[in-house]
Amino acid sequence: MEPVISIKNISKKYRITHKKVRYAALRDIITYALMSPFTYFKNRAKKLFGRDTKEEFWALKDVNLDIYKGEVVGIIGKNGAGKSTLLKILTGITPPTTGEIVIKGKVASLLEVGTGFHPELTGRENIFLNGAILGMGRKEIREKFDQIVEFSGIERFIDTPVKRYSSGMYVRLAFSVAAHLEPDILLVDEVLAVGDMEFQKKCLGKMDEVTRTRGRTILFVSHNMDAVSRLCKTSILLDQGKVVAIGKTDEIIGKYVHQMQHGDTSLTLPITDEEITLHDFSVTQNGKNAHDIAGENSFAVNLDFSVHKKLRSFRSGFFLKNAMGTVVSRTFTQDWDPTLEDIETGRYKTHLTIPARLLIAGQYEIEVKLFCLGTREYLKNHLIEKRITVFSPKDYNESRSKNTDRVGYFLIPEKWTVEREIKTNV
Amino acid sequence: MSISVPTKIIRPKKTLSFDDLRELWEYRELLYFFSWRDIKVRYKQTIVGVAWAVFQPLIVMVVFSIFFGKLAGIPSDNIPYPIFVYSGLIFWQLFSSALSETSNTLVSNSSIITKVYFPRILLPIADTVTKFIDFCFASLILVGLMFFYGYTPSLSIIFVLPILVILTFIVAIGAGLILSSINVKYRDVRYVLPFFIQLLLFVTPVIYPLSIAGKYAWVLALNPMTGIIENARAIMLGTGMVNYHSLALSFGIGMLLLLVGIITFKKIERYFADIV
Structure with missing residues (x-):
């Protein structure tokens, strides 16, 4: 059988400039040239003769893959492994540096739902616009229009400008457009990471449905190993831009988990976005930074960030993920304090205590999230996470269970009450 | 549903190729939707949207007529100054608004560009479509003025006017x-551009006739908008004689701008999604 996607020697090179800003201003360059003309011209000359000292970075290096019709393939790997770059190349958003890909069939991607939504336009108008951007024809959209509206469940507001929508309605409409694409090849990237748990569940359900429909090929990029193992038979593990392993999903996930436990993430703070600076992020127990958490004591997650602009529908907090990448819990400052949703400028230090005897022993990741609901996620290109290992409480009787076969997500911190009836002769 | 399976080949991008044209044709519906979006948003509050398209050149015309026509006494080739300046203004505004819009289009649409693929060149083209509609509304006033001052356009307007409008697009998109x-x-660029456009206005014969420049008229003629505005006046208000020399020169320079524009655009398009 011929593959529907045939990837040959694909590499993608990025240049890293060690500048803090993403784009330059002409005035900066002019001032720079005037202030230190010697360095400036030396650098220009270096550039001209190709002796540039800029670092090159291969996001993908010699990737070869064949994907066949009807396969549902999971693509997993650490952040920066090249997963998203691969999808971006497949959709054509960014061209490869070398290599060739032959794709047979119509490709659509769910890189981000709601792409191209315009706040001034009504729900109806946005369905057409968004559908067209995602690759549907006018006729196709007209045919599916009723279905899309029905799935979104916002019939009543379909002629209201989406700027008046709640963020939940916005996401629902956006997702239902995306869910009605009927491509031969569907690329999905982390859609499931956005939105609340309920929405994630709905997405997963839709993914299940899409997967079962005849002959659709799906590439699924995710950090959620539960979802990957549920949806994909085959998986690919990427690391540092290379394909490390291809095979049955269970085996590949095993390799990935192993890799995660032996690697370490490094994060240098502070990091800055246009509107937010994260100064510090720490996990402490008994007032000291901690990686190993004793289960019998509570521990704290501390964030220290500045907001440079008044923001609306703001959320600050974190996802708590277990070793499989499943989000065990999510918690935001605004969960219990709605006054912080419309946040004023200033520096904020937030602390959350996680009670003792709550988590079962194991590895966890705490991934910081700073975003405005439905509109913007901050510091998205940085992986702001800390890995912790939680140990069982000292008084927890663990002698009979091994570390590896723990079942469940949380501990019930209460003791059983036992009443023993001693049989006596009546 | 189509039965044939489309095959797509992704390779490192070349700067220019004929595939681009084919691709542009494939994505024509998206062009329609982008223009439709811009028009919808522009005229959402219908009355204000249309009124704005008409009022802007109208007010500018009144102000210019008072200051340049009456007070400064700038000659206008024996054409009443209001209609003289207005005929130039509508073309000027078509050009300048299309230019400023297209120069910003990539940045303002970056959220789409980084997530979905389509030929990026659709965006600047779609932008100019709205500007054309503004132009049509503003032209209504010109028709009124022509009635008022008793001007009948020459018949060549049917052929020449569309050419002039297309030429304006070519120049604006090229530079954009x-x-x-x-x-x-x-x-x-965003900050420099309004200033730059303001300066351009003074090297374009909008508020004064080309004849004022005397023997330096050829310098002004290098500005492609010069030929466009002069010819527009000729067919609408003047002799009806098309100046083929200046038209050809505008066309030549316009095409050169467009070519350079497309090449730079295609070059940057390659790594565009990576740096926006």
């Missing part, structure tokens, strides 16, 4: 593509 490519890398 160059500027938008620079804008991606150096964001201060």
Whole structure:
């Protein structure tokens, strides 16, 4: 059988400039040239003769893959492994540096739902616009229009400008457009990471449905190993831009988990976005930074960030993920304090205590999230996470269970009450 | 549903190729939707939207007529100054608004560009479509003025006017593509541009006739908008004689701008999604 996607020697090179800003201003360059003309011209000359000292970075290096019709393939790997770059190349958003890909069939991607939504336009108008951007024809959209509206469940507001929508309605409409694409090849990237748990569940359900429909090929990029193992038979593990392993999903996930436990993430703070600076992020127990958490004591997650602009529908907090990448819990400052949703400028230090005897022993990741609901996620290109290992409480009787076969997500911190009836002769 | 399976081949991008044209044709519906979006948004509050398109040149015309026509006494080739300046203004505004819009288009649409693929060149083209509609509304006033002052356009208007409008697009898109490519890398283009457009107005015969420049008229003629505005006046208000020399020169320079624009645009398009 011929593959529907045939990837040959694909590499993608990025240049890293060690500048803090993403784009330059002409005035900066002019001032720079005037202030230190010697360095400036030396650098220009270096550039001209190709002796540039800029670092090159291969996001993908010699990737070869064949994907066949009807396969549902999971693509997993650490952040920066090249997963998203691969999808971006497949959709054509960014061209490869070398290599060739032959794709047979119509490709659509769910890189981000709601792409191209315009706040001034009504729900109806946005369905057409968004559908067209995602690759549907006018006729196709007209045919599916009723279905899309029905799935979104916002019939009543379909002629209201989406700027008046709640963020939940916005996401629902956006997702239902995306869910009605009927491509031969569907690329999905982390859609499931956005939105609340309920929405994630709905997405997963839709993914299940899409997967079962005849002959659709799906590439699924995710950090959620539960979802990957549920949806994909085959998986690919990427690391540092290379394909490390291809095979049955269970085996590949095993390799990935192993890799995660032996690697370490490094994060240098502070990091800055246009509107937010994260100064510090720490996990402490008994007032000291901690990686190993004793289960019998509570521990704290501390964030220290500045907001440079008044923001609306703001959320600050974190996802708590277990070793499989499943989000065990999510918690935001605004969960219990709605006054912080419309946040004023200033520096904020937030602390959350996680009670003792709550988590079962194991590895966890705490991934910081700073975003405005439905509109913007901050510091998205940085992986702001800390890995912790939680140990069982000292008084927890663990002698009979091994570390590896723990079942469940949380501990019930209460003791059983036992009443023993001693049989006596009546 | 189509039965044939489309095959797509992704390779490192070349700067120019004929595939681009084919691709542009494939994505024509998206062009329609982008223009439709811009028009919808522009005229959402219908009355204000249309009124704005008409009032802007009208007010400018009144102000210019008072200051340049009456007070400064700038000659206008024996055409009443209001209609003289207005005929130039509508073309000027078509050009300048299309130019400023296209130069910003990549940055303002970056959220789409980084997530979905389509030929990026659709964006600047779609932008100019709205500007054309503004132009049509503004032209209504010109028709009124022509009635008022008793001008009958020559018959050649049927052929020449569309050519002039298309030519304005070519010049605006050409220059806009160059500027938008620079804008991606150096964001201060945004600040420099309004100033630049203001200066351009003075080297374009909008508020004065080309004849005022005397023997230096050829310098002004290098500005492609000069030929366009002079010819527009000729067919609408003047002799009806098309100046083929200046038209050809405008066309030549316009095409050169467009070519350079497309090349710079295509070059930057390659790594565009990576740096926006």
